[in-house]
Amino acid sequence: MKYGVLGTGDVGRTLAGKLVELGHEVVMGSRTKANEKALAWVAEAGPRAGAGTFEDAAAFGEVVVNGVSGQAALAALQAAGAENLAGKLLIDVCNPLSFEEGRLRLSPVESDSVGARIQRTFPEARVVKALNTVNCRVMVAPGRVPGEHQLFLCGDDNEAKARTVALLGDFGWPADRVFDLGGIEAARCTEMLMPLWFTLMQKFGHADFNYEIRRGSGSPS
Amino acid sequence: MKYGVLGTGDVGRTLAGKLVELGHEVVMGSRTKANEKALAWVAEAGPRAGAGTFEDAAAFGEVVVNGVSGQAALAALQAAGAENLAGKLLIDVCNPLSFEEGRLRLSPVESDSVGARIQRTFPEARVVKALNTVNCRVMVAPGRVPGEHQLFLCGDDNEAKARTVALLGDFGWPADRVFDLGGIEAARCTEMLMPLWFTLMQKFGHADFNYEIRRGSGSPS
Secondary structure: OOOEEEEHHHHHHHHHHHHOOOOOOEEEEEOOOOOHHHHHHHHHOOEEEEEEHHHHHHHHEEEEEEOOOOOOOHHHHHOOHHHHHHOOOOEEEOOEEEEOOOOEEOOOOOOOOOHHHHHHOOOOOOOEOOOOOOOOOHOOOOOOOOOOOOOOEEHHHHHEEEEHHHHHHHHOHHHHHHOOOOOOOHHHHHOOOOHHHHHHHHOOOOOOOOEEEEOOOOOOO | OOOEEEOHHHHHHHHHHHHHHOEEEEEEOOOOOOOOHHHHHHHHHOOOOOEEEEEHHHOOOOOEEOOOOOOOOOHHHHHHHHHHHHOOEEEEOOOOEEEEEOOEOOOOOOOOOOOHHHHHOOOOOEEEEEEEOOOHHOOHHHOOOOOOOOEEEEEEEEOHHHHHHHHHHHHHOHHHEEEEEOOOHHHHHOOOOOOHHHHHHHHHHHHHOEEEEEEEOOOOO
């Protein structure tokens, strides 16, 4: 498969690297054609890896992964071009974070989310929100964290979600550890985990953790 | 010990009942002196149980538990009276929820929380946010959910937090399953779990579930 991965940060490089490792062809997209981090990644990742603009990456990919930070995501996707996203699975991994005097802020939040906003802005893309509740190293190596911890996804297109579940399986996440939360409006559920996630990360001193939903029977007594 | 429990809903009645069962004396507070649900609870709970206004309950309690819904909490605590909360451990269990066309809304949210707002409004109370991430039946019977799932708490007063951890121990939560997230400003971390909690509750069809934080080593490779 051909993937366009938007973003040259830790998330973009980690996901792009895993996709190449799995045998896919990947073009990593950034604002400029000759982004240094993207070129360094290409040199390391080998012949199935390429780099270009956001537009180049989105045009190349049969599937597009948004690994750009949440505050920059819409601009990056605009640069990628609606016509290069139309009809394609667009996996949105970002969280709409910023920091103000060291304190995490989240916008949009509450009744909205960046995932839902992306779907509204690009109605022909098939947006699936996924992977945004774990650190990028855990995304592609769930065994870094012990136990049957889980991922969440949501989106309006069931076939796009099924394809995402299959890809997560290739990343090491069995399908029964992926919770489908429903339509893309559920993206707020996972984006709003960020304040807890960040607080736990500071408490633990590292990002190798995840949530496991434990479930009882719901019996009345 | 003497407890004042504010609120006659499921949360208030469940926590008040557990406190009586543990041998404490409890006055359940509501807006009116002769709230039917409170009187029914007293009849059932026996001689260590009483009912009265929010003010009666707060004046009676050496510890006060806010089991009133998040949207009504500040008014209930105003009615309880700052002088009846001063210097006391005030365990805040609420979430600032409302529903709009069936959709969960949360206010305050993001940079604020109802827990932090309560502490600001009643600076002499020793507010600890706790228990607001699980259904009330799970609060007092963690065994309803299998596994080593956890609770979170936060607050500005370490001694108040230590006393809350001890009480949670009496409820069945070992101290190593209670995460201290820091000062009361961390209340937003747990209140913002509500959209996910509510979506999972709808998905599972019951509320017998909880989060278990799974943690790896954080090793570099």
